[in-house]
Each structure stands twice: as C-alpha cells, then as structure tokens.
C-alpha cells in the first residue's frame with residue numbers, strides 16, 4: 432500500500448480541511464447538513480447520520496476513474512449480480528477462522544483441487560496449495576519455499592556466506608523485486624535485447640549457478656502479454672543439470688496466463704507436466720474472473736514446500752496446515768472464486784477468455800491499420816497488446832495518446848520498457864471480461880477522432896517522466 436503521511440497542511444490556514452456537506456445530505460432535517468462540516472484529516476468528534484456519511488464518501492469516489500474503462504488493469508472489474516450477492520453475504524467471514532467457517536475452508540480446498548487438475552498435476556492428491564490475497568503474496572510464498580529448499584540443500588555453504596540468487600527476466604512484475612529485497616536474495620535479471628522482450632532459455636541458464644534457488648518464468652509478461660517459453664527454459668535447465676549437477680527448480684508466475692493458457696492453449700506444456708516446474712501462482716482476481724483480492728499458490732508435491740514453513744490452525748477439532756503472510760483475510764473472494772469455477776466450468780472459461788482474445792486481436796489489427804502505430808504484440812497470447820508510434824511519427828508520442836484518451840475516460844497506460852530497451856515507450860491495452868466488442872469499437876472511434884489533432888501538434892507535449900507514470 433502507499434505509504435501515507437499524517438495530517439496535511441491546510442490551505443485555509445484555519446486548522447485543516449473540512450468536508451463540505453450539501454444540505455440535502457442531512458438525514459431528516461436539511462439543516463443538519465448545513466451544520467455538518469466534518470474534518471478530513473482528524474477523526475470527527477461525534478457521529479453523523481449514516482446516509483450523510485454514505486453520500487459524502489460516495490461523492491468523493493466519483494473522482495476515481497471508471498473501472499470498466501480501465502484498460503491498464505489485469506484485475507476483474509465486472510462480475511454478475513449473483514456473484515456480487517454471494518460476496519456481500521460472505522463479506523463478514525474471516526478466511527483464517529477455519530474452525531468457525533469450515534465450509535468456506537472446504538470451498539478453498541476444492542478450488543486448490545480444481546487448479547491442480549487444471550494445471551495437469553501428475554498426482555493431484557499430492558499437490559499442496561492455498562489461497563492468498565493475490566499473486567504478489569503467492570509469489571512471496573513460492574519464493575520463500577524455493578529459498579528454504581536451497582538453504583536445506585546448501586546448509587553449510589549458506590552458513591559460510593553463500594548468497595542465494597533468483598534468475599528471471601527484467602520484465603518481472605515488481606513483486607519479484609520485493610521478494611528479493613525482503614528475503615535477501617540476489618535478483619539476477621536478464622535484460623531485454625532488441626525484439627526479445629522477455630526471458631529466453633539461453634539467457635536464463637547463463638545466469639544460473641550453484642546458488643540459484645530457482646528460475647521464474649512468466650506466463651505472460653506484464654509488459655506485452657507474451658508467454659515466456661517455460662518448456663524451453665525447463666529443457667535448458669535439464670541440460671544444465673546434466674552438465675553441472677545443479678538441479679534448479681522453476682516457478683511459473685501465471686498471474687494472468689495460468690487462467691488463460693489452460694483454456695485457449697491446451698497444447699502448451701507450461702505447467703506441472705514439466706517435472707521441473709515446482710510451483711505455480713495465479714491471480715484469481717485477474718483472468719480467474721473474481722474481484723480483488725484473491726490469488727493462488729500451488730506446489731507440485733510436499734517436497735516442493737518445506738514442512739517448516741507451514742503453520743497449523745484449528746479445524747473441526749483437528750488441525751489444518753496454512754501458509755500465508757497475512758493472518759486475517761476476507762473469505763468473500765474465495766467464495767466468489769468457487770462460484771465462478773462452478774458457474775462457468777471449463778467451457779465457460781474457454782468462451783470468456785476466447786472472447787477477450789478475439790477482441791484483443793481485432794482491436795490490435797484495427798489500431799495497426801491506422802498506419803501510425805507499430806505493434807509490439809498483438810493480443811495472441813494474453814489478450815493484451817502493446818504498441819508504439821511508427822518511427823516517422825514526430826508530432827506526438829505514446830504519452831500524448833494516453834493523456835488524450837483519458838479525456839474520454841479511457842485509461843490506457845503509456846510507459847517505457849526496462850533495460851536494455853529504455854528507448855522504447857509503449858501503450859498497453861488489457862482486454863478482459865466486460866470489455867465488450869462494442870466498447871472496443873468506441874475506443875477505436877475515439878482514437879481515430881483524436882489522431883488528426885495529435886498529428887497537427889508541432890511535437891510531443893508529454894515526456895515519459897510525467898506524473899502519469901505507470902508501475903507494473
């Protein structure tokens with residue numbers, strides 16, 4: 432979460448900001464509203480009517496962007512009313528209270544079993560897994576398991592000062608940088624090179640050594656939606672093991688793709704069919720189609736998750752193993768995940784993801800046909816694509832396009848790629864359930880309408896350092 436400071440300096444010099452309240456917001460007596468002016472940065476000294484408080488908060492939230500027009504996020508922004516109802520009905524359940532809410536715990540267990548099956552675990556009964564607040568927590572847990580396994584195997588060398596490292600592409604999501612920072616693991620990142628925007632097998636293996644706790648492969652990359660070649664990376668690590676003796680496990684960060692590839696690309700062998708894949712995470716709240724925050728982490732078997740990391744909580748008179756960073760956590764998202772699995776089934780998920788991919792591919796084609804944009808990807812893997820301006824476009828840049836689209840409510844982020852392609856700035860569009868082909872048509876219309884104005888500029892108006900800065 433953002434780190435916030437305390438009370439802000441007041442603009443009026445009279446002791447801080449106040450919320451101004453419209454008289455109509457008073458519960459029964461309009462006058463109440465006129466005299467209610469609660470402070471913003473100090474807890475009010477007394478209560479106010481619930482309707483008034485509701486309206487004040489609701490009014491402020493109007494300034495947020497419209498979530499359905501947010502093409503920056505991978506996170507679910509639409510669920511059907513039945514799911515909303517179930518979530519509202521289970522919002523009071525604490526996921527950690529397994530003994531008090533045993534059926535919610537049972538639904539979580541069933542979700543893990545369904546994912547083990549979906550990800551082709553050779554022995555689904557041997558898989559261990561848990562829900563999390565999202566992929567970030569899931570990645571932390573997976574990283575901790577990798578580190579602990581390495582520490583066990585290298586106890587003496589670790590005690591003597593050996594420093595564990597984790598190999599990954601520079602395009603990893605920020606959660607992996609956090610993992611390395613928080614758990615004191617050296618981050619070994621493979622830079623982008625030319626038109627290679629993600630990790631490849633040869634560059635991954637080149638960074639491995641006896642202190643490598645694992646390789647992270649992403650399905651797919653946040654930067655452009657492309658799948659990293661998990662199968663090639665695993666094969667290259669097999670060869671590496673044959674020549675060096677170092678057995679390096681792979682973690683697949685399937686934050687988005689682990690809920691896309693099983694339905695749309697079943698022939699891709701990215702999952703537990705690869706013996707080297709020790710663990711996989713996904714975000715239930717991305718292409719799992721549930722509101723934030725729920726994620727999942729699964730380990731191939733008990734050997735992949737060291738027992739000493741597991742804590743036990745009471746459950747129906749016995750004990751239930753748990754692995755989590757948080758203690759208390761809402762149960763509603765897990766309930767909603769189970770609902771969605773049940774509601775859609777494999778065919779339903781396939782239909783939803785195929786629609787998103789079809790929309791992405793067709794939208795990418797239409798944007799390319801405008802003649803001023805060069806595609807970095809085309810929505811053919813994750814339903815996500817990135818594009819930049821053609822070399823001969825000098826009147827505007829991607830940051831201008833992002834700003835102008837925002838005037839119509841579209842949130843399309845523009846950002847610069849990492850090393851060694853910091854010269855490349857792109858726009859990225861994430862197509863997800865709820866972004867219909869009608870909405871895609873409207874976006875194309877808006878972009879087409881803006882282009883003549885952008886082309887009439889004498890040069891770009893916004894640079895990459897603008898505060899619209901986008902973080903992965």
Ligand SMILES: Cc1ncc(COP(=O)(O)O)c(C=O)c1O
Nearest residue numbers: 565566567604606653684686714
């Ligand atoms: C590849 C990848 N890993 C991890 C994350 C973090 O996921 P979450 O937002 O669920 O914590 C993301 C988020 O976009 C991602 O794309």
